[in-house]
Every structure is written in C-alpha cells, then in structure tokens.
Amino acid sequence: MAEITKLIHKYLRHDKKFPHVWCPGCGIGIMLGALIRAIDSSGYDKDDIVLVSGIGCTGRLPVYVDFNTLHTTHGRALTFATGIKLAKPRLKVIVVMGDGDAIAIGGNHFIHAARRNIDLTSIIVNNSVYGMTGGQYSPATPYGMKTTTSMYSNVEHDFKIAELAVTAGAAFVGRGTVYHAKLLDSLFEKAFHKAGFSVVEVISHCHTQYGRLNRMGSAVEMMEWQRDHAVTVEKARQMKSDELQDKFVIGVLVDRELPPYEEEYEKVRKWAKGVDKK
Amino acid sequence: MKKKKRKELLLQGNEAIVEGALKAGCRFFAGYPITPATEISEILSVKLPKVDGTFIQMEDEIASLGAVIGASLTGTKSMTATSGPGFSLMQENLGFAIITEIPCVIVDAMRGGPSTGLPTSPSQSDVMQARWGTHGDHPIIVLCPSTVSECFTLTIKAFNFSERFRNPVILLVDEVVAHMREKIAIPDDEEIEVFNRVKPTVPPEWYIPYQDTPRGVPPMADFGEGYRYHVTGLTHDIRGFPTSRPDEIDPFIRRLFRKISQNFGEMQIGEFFMTDDADISIVAYGCVARSAKRAVIDARERGIKVGLLKLNTIWPFMRTAVEKLVAKSKIVIVPEMNMGQISREVKRVIKSDVKVFTINKVDSTIITPEEIWARIKEVS
Ligand SMILES: Cc1ncc(C[n+]2csc(CCOP(=O)(O)OP(=O)(O)O)c2C)c(N)n1
Ligand code: SF4
Numbered sequence A: 001m002a003e004i005t006k007l008i009h010k011y012l013r014h015d016k017k018f019p020h021v022w023c024p025g026c027g028i029g030i031m032l033g034a035l036i037r038a039i040d041s042s043g044y045d046k047d048d049i050v051l052v053s054g055i056g057c058t059g060r061l062p063v064y065v066d067f068n069t070l071h072t073t074h075g076r077a078l079t080f081a082t083g084i085k086l087a088k089p090r091l092k093v094i095v096v097m098g099d100g101d102a103i104a105i106g107g108n109h110f111i112h113a114a115r116r117n118i119d120l121t122s123i124i125v126n127n128s129v130y131g132m133t134g135g136q137y138s139p140a141t142p143y144g145m146k147t148t149t150s151m152y153s154n155v156e157h158d159f160k161i162a163e164l165a166v167t168a169g170a171a172f173v174g175r176g177t178v179y180h181a182k183l184l185d186s187l188f189e190k191a192f193h194k195a196g197f198s199v200v201e202v203i204s205h206c207h208t209q210y211g212r213l214n215r216m217g218s219a220v221e222m223m224e225w226q227r228d229h230a231v232t233v234e235k236a237r238q239m240k241s242d243e244l245q246d247k248f249v250i251g252v253l254v255d256r257e258l259p260p261y262e263e264e265y266e267k268v269r270k271w272a273k274g275v276d277k278k
Numbered sequence B: 001m002k003k004k005k006r007k008e009l010l011l012q013g014n015e016a017i018v019e020g021a022l023k024a025g026c027r028f029f030a031g032y033p034i035t036p037a038t039e040i041s042e043i044l045s046v047k048l049p050k051v052d053g054t055f056i057q058m059e060d061e062i063a064s065l066g067a068v069i070g071a072s073l074t075g076t077k078s079m080t081a082t083s084g085p086g087f088s089l090m091q092e093n094l095g096f097a098i099i100t101e102i103p104c105v106i107v108d109a110m111r112g113g114p115s116t117g118l119p120t121s122p123s124q125s126d127v128m129q130a131r132w133g134t135h136g137d138h139p140i141i142v143l144c145p146s147t148v149s150e151c152f153t154l155t156i157k158a159f160n161f162s163e164r165f166r167n168p169v170i171l172l173v174d175e176v177v178a179h180m181r182e183k184i185a186i187p188d189d190e191e192i193e194v195f196n197r198v199k200p201t202v203p204p205e206w207y208i209p210y211q212d213t214p215r216g217v218p219p220m221a222d223f224g225e226g227y228r229y230h231v232t233g234l235t236h237d238i239r240g241f242p243t244s245r246p247d248e249i250d251p252f253i254r255r256l257f258r259k260i261s262q263n264f265g266e267m268q269i270g271e272f273f274m275t276d277d278a279d280i281s282i283v284a285y286g287c288v289a290r291s292a293k294r295a296v297i298d299a300r301e302r303g304i305k306v307g308l309l310k311l312n313t314i315w316p317f318m319r320t321a322v323e324k325l326v327a328k329s330k331i332v333i334v335p336e337m338n339m340g341q342i343s344r345e346v347k348r349v350i351k352s353d354v355k356v357f358t359i360n361k362v363d364s365t366i367i368t369p370e371e372i373w374a375r376i377k378e379v380s
C-alpha cells in the first residue's frame, strides 16, 4: 500500500461504513483526501476533532471518518458547531457543507457565523448544484446553466461564496479546486491554524447531473475545466477585468487578525464576575 | 431539629425559570428575543457568564436550538426559550434532538396564534404543537407550570427528565404565569434533586452509542472525551450509523417510544384538589388551573361537590389520573384557552359514559373563576 493510501486508511471507519454513497469520479472524495492529509499534518488528536456537516452529498462525508462526527439538518451545521465550540473550546471543530447547504438554506447562519468570527473552519464543496436531490439549481449555479429545475436556462445569478465570506467578516478565506489537490491541502492547513472563522471554498464537479445536463463531459474533463478556469490570486492581480470574465480566483483571498468570539466572550465572563471593569 | 428558613423571593415566572435552570446545572443558553419569553434571555445573559456558562443570541430560533443541541453534545446542560413563532421554527431541530436523543430544554411561553398572533396576550394554543409539531412519529415530554413556584420546580424537573430519558423536554408556560409575580421559597441546594445523564463506563472500543438498555436509555458519551462516535438525524443502527434495514429501524423507533412509556409513572406530575367526593371534576392546567381552584372553592361553599385535577405534565398525557377522576365524577369540565386541545385528549381516554364539557376561550383574555362557576351551574 502506498504511504498516502496508508495515511488515508488510518482515518477511515473502513470496517464499519463502506462502500460510500458517492458516484465514481465525484470530487467530494478528493476533498476528503485533502482534509485527512491536512488534519494529519497538523498533528491533531482524533479525539479532539469534531467534524460537523449538513445534508447533501457533501453532508455524508463525516460518517466515513474516525472523529467525533455530527451529521445535522440541512443548512444548520454551523449552528450546531457554534454550540459545540462555545461549550468546549478546546475542540477543533470543522464544518463541511454543500453549496446549497451553506448559502441557500444555511446562508443566514453562514454570514452570521462569519460575522461573529467563531473559531470554526468551514469547508464548502461548491459543485454548482443540489447534488443529492438530483441536480436542481442552487444559489451557486451560474446564470445560463441547465439544471433539472432550470431546463430552459438558469435566470438567477450566482453567489461567489468565498467573496461573500470575505465581506461577511471571516478571518481567513481561501478557494481551491479538486483539480488543485496540493493547494487544497495547504489551504485546509492554513484554515485550521487560523484563530477565528476560516472558510475554504472547494470548486468541485457533479458530472453525473450538472455535467451531463450541460454537456461538460466526464469527471476528468470537468476537472480540466477547473484547471483552465482557475487563476491564482497573484496572477489575477496582473490581469484586466475582461480577462478575468470567465475565470475564478484560487488561493488565499483574505488572512486577517481578528479576535475570535471565544476570546471576546471570555471578557464578558470577567466583566460579569467583576474581575474586570467595563 | 429546627427547620432552616428557606430563602424567599418575589419573582416573576420567567425569573423563576432562570433560577430553576441554573440550579439544575444549565450552563448554555442560545436564543432569539421574543415576547413573552424575552426576560429569560435577558437574565441569563447576565447570570450565565458569572458561573462560567455561555449565553449567545443567535440569528434565529432554528440556529438557537441547533447551538443548544451542539452544546449539549459536549456534556453541557443547555436550553433555549421562545414563543409560538419561534417554537414553529424550532420544530426541525427538535426532531433532530429526539432522533439523536440529545437532552435539552425548550421553554415555549405561549401567545395567541396562529402566526404573529397576539404577542403579549395569554393563550394555551401550543399544546398540540408541543406534542406533534415536528414531523415523524416521536415521543415528547411537556411540562406546564401554573404558579411561579412551579416555574422553578418544573424547570428543574424538565432538565432532570431530559437528562434521564435523553429526550428534549418542553416547558409550556402561558403569558400569565410567565409574567406574574409571586413569592417563592427557594430550597437549599441539598434539597434539590439534580439528575445528570448517564455516561458510558466501558472503554471507547466497547461503546455502542444507541444500544438498548433495560430502561431503554443508552448511556451518552460527551463529544471530545475519547468516544469517537457518529451522530446523525438519519435513522440509525445501534452504532449510530445510517440504516435502511427494516429489522434495525423498527426496534429503534419502538425503543424511542418505550423509553418514555415504560417510565410513564415517573413523569406524571399533577394535583388532585378535592376530588375524592367530587360529582363534577375540572381538568385544567397553566393559569386556568388557578381560576379553576377558585371556582372549586366557591362551588364547595355553595354546597356543590366539585374537584380539580391540575395537570403539570401535559405529555405524556396523564391518562391514569383522568381515569381515577372519573371513577367518581360523572361530569368533567375542561376549561382551556384554545379550541379544545386537552379536552380532546380527556375525551379520548375516558371509556365510560362520563360527560365531558368544555370552556374554550380564544379572545386573548384569561378564563375567570366566574366563567368556570357559570359552567358548573349549567351542567350540574
Ligand atoms: C429542510 C430540508 N429541505 C430540503 C431537503 C432536501 N435536500 C437534501 S440535500 C439537498 C441539497 C443538497 O445540495 P448541496 O447542499 O449543494 O449539497 P450536494 O448534494 O451538492 O453536495 C436538499 C435540497 C432537506 N434534506 N431538508
Ligand atoms: S450526485 Fe454529484 S455530487 Fe453527488 S456523489 Fe454523485 S457526482 Fe458527487
């Protein structure tokens, strides 16, 4: 077994929970690999990791890995994660969500968790569609694309998830793709080490539904599309806006020092006890 | 031995709920402001940080209950408080807490509905929502105080039941009781019975998180203590992993019901008041039980044998208490501030030819002793 495979197996609940539910070729598996590698190289104890998810193909991820795992309700993962983190701050809480999960039904929770700057890492697998329910349009589906509920053409405009997180106040925001797996590893690690709300948007593909309807080809071809349309933050700075028209930016979008909510609330405890004065 | 004098306080119902919660060990509260429950948030935002607890105001009630469940999963006793509109939003995560068996307490200070309804007026119209508001077959425990003192004691009970049975418990208060001020005696800590959830004693490798036990309640491990298990809102097997096997689903759902039904007796809290010789009995709860008690006294003075069964446990329904009542009384009156949510239940459990009369008041005002007395005269 290759070293890298051995490493992955160290974290899987393979005796209990396989085969998995994902379609062959789905990008979620690549993202899971990056997640495991980043957790391993960060040196966390399995017992201290809590992996929280919402509902969707992405939401199914925690069940396969050997951490404290919580599969919540659609869109609400961040609310549960908030309770866990505030009640037991020593835990490393990582939240995985789909695009619909995080910014449609869970959009309000997402912007507020970012605004509060709770010390959580949010990973959003953006496959531009509601995968689990059969490929309906989501708030991340670009204008003009076909889905099973926009068979003529999508007339809504998509949220740019990472940029939304920057505006909402997250301390760290990155974007990667499942094609750029090495970049994902490093974005995850950076996000884990950031005190405060960190977000990594992972551009992925749903070739069985979104890809098929829009004639985007196989999983491999969709990953080549990611390669051809991603531009690094550094390179994007040199490019004109019309050159960036059909491109998206990958890398670290923001990395800033903001006091995490937990630290701020510790002040409240001191004021309440009269230890410090407000 | 000289009896120690208890601490006496003049408290509002909502304040007494806070005192009860803190005595029960509540250390986490997440909520969203709404009348007539807001005082609970306000007071806990001051008191919780003093005892190293956490208060957070979330973006809505869905988030509030989500945070409460998350906190409870780490072993921290947690609660939220709301009113009808917020309680409607909580139904989704209420079902999650039920299927995952995570203890928590939800206060619903009822107002008139539907929808925004009557923000500051009393009502008792969430009785059935508390029972069946979240989708799917499920058990639930609902307690209802009718005095400020009961706000205190029943909040402690609510935490104890939720910990003991690993089920959310709803404290259903009406606006009158939530906002009323009364003198209450706060017992010493030694006198207060506090129950904490049973935790696993086996090593993590042996832990089967949803395995049946004689009581039907599996021990619950805190997240982050070495028991790395899976918690999901999907129907799960005894290990906590999703299942679609009929032979695993059926015993799971039945256990959820059994853990409540087989411990039914422990959960029945109420009061028989002058019912032994009563020809007419009243079944009432919340603020209406206060008017009913007055009406019983008035009727007795006029020589009519009336009694009262006050329900403090609303769900599971106090069937045996009602059965005991109608062994003597052949007439039952159920006054309530809704269109007949508990009277329906009373009728359902009575198998004899006892007559059940109702008083249904939905005009935002309370049911007075005079109105109950008038009904007694009518039916006697
Ligand atoms: C309250 C609620 N509404 C709708 C659903 C149905 N549902 C399940 S997954 C899903 C969308 C998933 O899409 P996304 O979050 O993008 O995740 P993906 O499957 O694409 O990874 C929906 C609508 C649900 N489970 N709960
Ligand atoms: S439906 Fe799409 S997102 Fe879901 S597993 Fe299949 S390819 Fe992946």
Ligand SMILES: [Mg+2]
Binding pocket: A056, A098, A099, A100, A125, A126, A127, A128, A129, A130, A131, A138
């Ligand atoms: Mg999606």
